[in-house]
Amino acid sequence: MLAFIIRRLLQATLVMAVVALIAFTLFRFVGDPINQMVGIETSLEERAALREALGLNDPVAVQFLRFIWNAVQLNFGISYQFKKPVLDLIAERFPATMELAIVSAIFSMLLGIPMGVYTALRRDAWLSKLFLTLSLVGISLPTFLIGILLIFLFAVTLGVLPSFGRGDTVRLGLWDTGLLTWSGLKALVLPSITLGLFQMTLIMRLVRSEMLEVLRTDYVKFARARGLTNRAVHFGHALKNTMVPVITIAGLQLGSIIAFAIITETVFQWPGMGLMFLRAVQNVDIPIMSAYLLLVAFIFVTVNLIVDLLYVVVDPRIRIDARGA
Amino acid sequence: MPVETNETVAARVGVAPRIGVAGRLGAVFDSDLLHSFLRSKVTVLAAVVTLVIMAGALLAPLIAPHDPFDVASLQLLDSNLPPAWMEGGDPRFLLGTDDQGRDIFSTILYGSRLSLSVGFLSVVFAAVLGIALGLVAGYAGGSTDSVIMRIADIQLTFPAILIALLIDGTARALFGEQRNEQLVFWVLVLSIGLSFWVQYARTVRGSTLVEKNKDYVLAARLIGIHPVKILFRHVLPNVMGPVLVIATINLVLAIILEATLSFLGVGLPPTQPSLGTLIQIGNRYLFSGEWWIAIFPGITLASLALAINLLGDWLRDALNPKLR
Numbered sequence: 233m234l235a236f237i238i239r240r241l242l243q244a245t246l247v248m249a250v251v252a253l254i255a256f257t258l259f260r261f262v263g264d265p266i267n268q269m270v271g272i273e274t275s276l277e278e279r280a281a282l283r284e285a286l287g288l289n290d291p292v293a294v295q296f297l298r299f300i301w302n303a304v305q306l307n308f309g310i311s312y313q314f315k316k317p318v319l320d321l322i323a324e325r326f327p328a329t330m331e332l333a334i335v336s337a338i339f340s341m342l343l344g345i346p347m348g349v350y351t352a353l354r355r356d357a358w359l360s361k362l363f364l365t366l367s368l369v370g371i372s373l374p375t376f377l378i379g380i381l382l383i384f385l386f387a388v389t390l391g392v393l394p395s396f397g398r399g400d401t402v403r404l405g406l407w408d409t410g411l412l413t414w415s416g417l418k419a420l421v422l423p424s425i426t427l428g429l430f431q432m433t434l435i436m437r438l439v440r441s442e443m444l445e446v447l448r449t450d451y452v453k454f455a456r457a458r459g460l461t462n463r464a465v466h467f468g469h470a471l472k473n474t475m476v477p478v479i480t481i482a483g484l485q486l487g488s489i490i491a492f493a494i495i496t497e498t499v500f501q502w503p504g505m506g507l508m509f510l511r512a513v514q515n516v517d518i519p520i521m522s523a524y525l526l527l528v529a530f531i532f533v534t535v536n537l538i539v540d541l542l543y544v545v546v547d548p549r550i551r552i553d554a555r556g557a
Numbered sequence: 558m559p560v561e562t563n564e565t566v567a568a569r570v571g572v573a574p575r576i577g578v579a580g581r582l583g584a585v586f587d588s589d590l591l592h593s594f595l596r597s598k599v600t601v602l603a604a605v606v607t608l609v610i611m612a613g614a615l616l617a618p619l620i621a622p623h624d625p626f627d628v629a630s631l632q633l634l635d636s637n638l639p640p641a642w643m644e645g646g647d648p649r650f651l652l653g654t655d656d657q658g659r660d661i662f663s664t665i666l667y668g669s670r671l672s673l674s675v676g677f678l679s680v681v682f683a684a685v686l687g688i689a690l691g692l693v694a695g696y697a698g699g700s701t702d703s704v705i706m707r708i709a710d711i712q713l714t715f716p717a718i719l720i721a722l723l724i725d726g727t728a729r730a731l732f733g734e735q736r737n738e739q740l741v742f743w744v745l746v747l748s749i750g751l752s753f754w755v756q757y758a759r760t761v762r763g764s765t766l767v768e769k770n771k772d773y774v775l776a777a778r779l780i781g782i783h784p785v786k787i788l789f790r791h792v793l794p795n796v797m798g799p800v801l802v803i804a805t806i807n808l809v810l811a812i813i814l815e816a817t818l819s820f821l822g823v824g825l826p827p828t829q830p831s832l833g834t835l836i837q838i839g840n841r842y843l844f845s846g847e848w849w850i851a852i853f854p855g856i857t858l859a860s861l862a863l864a865i866n867l868l869g870d871w872l873r874d875a876l877n878p879k880l881r
Binding site: 247250251258262368369371372373374375376377380381383384388395487488491492494495498499509510512513514516518521525528529532533536 | 711714715716718719722723725726727729730731809813816817820821822823836840843844848851852855858859862863866867870
């Protein structure tokens with residue numbers, strides 16, 4: 233078990249090192265950092281002095297180590313656009329993205345799991361066919377188009393929900409939350425549906441196929457032979473055993489939810505990290521780009537690691553494999 | 558290549574008197590595949606929709622009533638006109654006009670052309686890169702294999718949209734102000750292609766590992782054929798089946814990714830609008846009631862994506878021997 237954890241940790245560190253290298257390459261070699269920081273009237277001597285002061289004349293390896301050392305201390309440099317530390321900018325926008333991501337993940341699980349169970353148990357019901365057709369449409373529609381259609385329907389035509397921003401927020405220490413005000417909650421509805429719809433169809437299809445597989449196994453047949461009620465068989469035996477892959481996928485999807493938030497945040501002008509990253513790409517704000525890359529990679533790697541470890545805890549078969557390997 | 562109609566595939570593969578999968582595929586296309594295709598009404602409908610949109614895109618210069626790139630023909634008086642059947646509509650503009658007075662129907666035709674070109678080219682790019690790396694990784698094994706597959710693993714942790722945005726941002730920084738429309742187009746193809754190669758590489762590597770131990774490869778090696786030739790002449794045709802399915806589904810993903818990037822404002826510019834750019838333009842006018850600018854390109858994009866997805870689903874099931 234310990235060896236397994238150590239190996240996973242090493243792998244995670246390797247991934248982070250590679251991402252850090254990419255982020256550093258972006259930061260250091262794409263566009264001259266000095267040109268971005270100073271005005272046109274800065275003299276050559278001043279530029280050279282700044283270059284020396286920032287350590288841009290040191291060997292590249294030293295600069296890379298310094299970059300990592302700074303990143304570990306959450307020092308990502310100064311944004312070219314805003315002339316403010318990148319860390320402050322991210323800290324301002326992190327809560328907005330996390331709230332959106334978590335609410336939409338909950339939404340997709342709450343709807344996706346029951347729909348998956350239903351379509352697996354009642355394969356021929358018309359509602360199942362409707363769900364499956366809708367899920368195919370949901371997968372085919374691009375996220376931004378879903379967002380636009382929702383805005384068109386609920387904000388423009390019906391006028392019941394806001395189409396942009398977070399509404400009123402309440403400050404809890406360092407965290408700006410929109411979950412405690414009515415307008416904040418209303419503002420969350422459309423973006424989280426937009427963001428969660430794809431995950432919902434994914435979870436639904438996954439639960440359905442896992443359920444169909446489990447329902448064919450011997451222990452389910454045996455449970456039926458023992459005369460257990462349908463409910464006990466379906467939910468006690470079958471659903472419980474589909475949960476391992478579902479939790480894995482849902483966990484891994486949290487990472488891509490954060491990345492897909494770029495699109496949703498742009499459609500709804502949601503003041504989160506995704507929107508900031510997009511603006512950074514448009515305006516070539518390299519410090520924000522590389523910091524976002526590192527941050528997202530860190531979240532991905534951490535989630536992956538936790539899911540892997542949870543897997544071992546939940547499923548004893550993997551523990552045996554890990555020991556054997 | 559990916560979305561060849563079944564008729565052309567049948568014709569092409571059917572007449573090839575090759576043994577191996579090409580021959581097997583040919584037999585399948587001749588009999589079962591064609592039958593299962595004609596049996597499923599949804600699939601036939603999907604094929605028709607795909608063909609209509611593709612034909613429209615291909616023949617855009619011939620059938621479009623207006624040329625949206627001819628700035629001289631645009632008149633500001635014609636801007637933001639509703640579709641022809643609505644009050645205030647103009648019979649010259651079937652689906653209305655956008656903010657510059659461009660005919661929506663024509664811009665959709667030209668837009669699908671761009672969307673499909675970016676989609677096809679990036680799928681081809683991703684497939685060629687992924688297949689080559691997958692073949693090499695599977696055949697060579699050892700450290701070559703682990704280096705390629707580790708890179709693939711790392712890339713797989715990141716969603717395609719993020720990778721495409723990063724490559725686009727880097728290109729922006731490198732080329733600065735000299736960016737022109739041609740360059741933007743190829744940067745788009747490159748960034749979408751680079752974000753999709755992993756799937757091909759993994760699939761092809763898997764099949765190569767199986768194929769390389771078979772007798773025909775051994776025989777080829779024994780008579781001293783060069784490994785590169787073995788890979789491309791002998792192994793490659795036998796691992797193409799799954800690649801076809803991936804490519805079909807990837808085409809949808811590539812088209813959607815291009816539309817998304819254009820919508821986000823980092824794809825094709827408003828002077829060369831793809832479907833995504835058109836939706837972005839229309840999105841600005843959604844609140845003032847000019848819904849047709851965004852909705853018609855949106856419907857086109859959605860039906861194209863849905864139709865190709867349905868074709869891909871059908872192809873996957875039809876090629877899966879377990880389901881037959």
